[in-house]
Amino acid sequence: MxxxxxxxxxxxxxxxxxxxxxxxxxxxxxxxxxxxxxxxxxxxxxxxxxxxxxxxxxxxxxxxxxxxxxxxxxxxxxxxxxxxxxxxxxxGRRAPGLVRLGVPLEFPSDVLPRTLARLALERPELKVVLRHDSSAAQLAALAAGDLDIALTRDLPGDPAYDAVLVVHETMGAILARSVAAEVETGGKVPLHRLARLEWVGFSRSETPAWHDQVSAILRGHGVTAVVDRSDSRPVTPEVKLAAVAAGTAFGLAAPGWGPPLPDELGWYPLVDDPIIRRTWAVWHADSTSRHIAAVLAALEPGA
The missing domain is CATH 1.10.10.10 (Winged helix-like DNA-binding domain superfamily/Winged helix DNA-binding domain)
Incomplete structure (x- = not known):
């Protein structure tokens, strides 16, 4: 029937x-x-x-x-x-060649230049306007019609949106070198050996699902000092590095995550790669814009 x-x-x-x-x-x-x-x-x-x-x-x-x-x-x-x-x-009142693209914090530095260079070559009439914001803010802007594509660490379950994975990053630990000397093995750090340290993370309000995922993995390895910063402003690199330098905390970051580290700090891969950060491109499932499609194609890994 x-x-x-x-x-x-x-x-x-x-x-x-x-x-x-x-x-x-x-x-x-x-x-x-x-x-x-x-x-x-x-x-x-x-x-x-x-x-x-x-x-x-x-x-x-x-x-x-x-x-x-x-x-x-x-x-x-x-x-x-x-x-x-x-x-x-x-x-309908926007310029037909304009695509508004949201970008999260700590986004890989090579992705956007590669994407924009390809679009400039293949779609010179297309203009991409970037908006840096948290995943939660991007999804809210997408729902309000203020963004065309959101690059987010939280994957919405709403069928009104489509999504494609664009970045896959293996996270490592930023540690004071004095601390690393005590916990690393063969250049890598077992996550459970960080149990006595505090994780200098990010506000849960920025990316709730990703924050919960990381917190669960850390607690599963004995790292219980996970501070809820739900009402805090975004944790800047300067704040993160200062806390780590004190020797009582660690940060999580992808390789080549941002500014060069001070001499007293180092980035170390984690044994068995337990924490993987994924970034999805999210857009309205009912979109028919060929310009949006072009940006999505340029964002695809290996494009």
Whole structure:
């Protein structure tokens, strides 16, 4: 039995993309999702409507008669939806070549220059405006229509958003060299040997899920001095390094994380790489902007 009460605009958009691109793989690239996600979306749509919408063969995908009927109506609905969103959010009044990109703290220094250089070569008409902010603030700005793409350490579970992993960083410890001499083994530090130190972390309000993940890993290795800085301002590199230099604390950072370290401090990899920081590019699932798609493509690892 058909259940057409829950058809979403993103499902219609995926179906139309498959028809316009001629197949699942091309549609997945266009929408920046996996091929399996596109396939599952179309199958779900067919179950909800109780009819086959696509015929798949060696030549690709084409619409059934019912699919052709749906495609005509879906394109009208998508156009009306996008027009309504643009009017409410004011996006329709922005320059068509402008993409507003959020950037988190301690973002790898090589990613944005590489991304912007590629866009300048391939899309000279496109202008990217950067906004540095915490993950929580970026997601709020994305929801309010003030950002087009958020680079965030927290992955939203809301189906209104799509996301793709753009950065994968293995975290190490920043330690006073005198402390490192006592805890490191073969140039690496077992995380449990930091149990007597305090973690100089970041405010939980900046990235709640990532903060909770790190805290759980640290506590699992005996590091219990995890201070909740939920009401604090962002911890600056200067504050972090000053606390570490006192010999009673440690920081976490990716290799080449920022300014050169003072002579009395060092960065050390952790044994077995227990802490991995991931940064996702997040955007509205119903976006049809080719400029946003171009920025997302340039952000992809290895692009």
């Amino acid at each position: 058909a259940d057409n009460g829950r058809v979403e605009i993103r499902e219609l958009r995926a179906f139309v993309a498959v028809l316009e691109e001629g197949g699942l793989s091309a549609a997945a690239r266009r929408l920046h999702v996996s091929q399996s996600a596109i396939s599952q979306t179309v199958q779900s749509l067919e179950r909800q409507l109780g009819t086959a919408l696509l015929v798949r063969d060696h030549a690709g995908s084409r619409a059934t008669p019912q699919g052709e009927l749906l495609a005509r109506e879906a394109r009208l609905l998508i156009e009306q939806h996008d027009r309504a969103v643009s009017l409410v959010t004011g996006q």
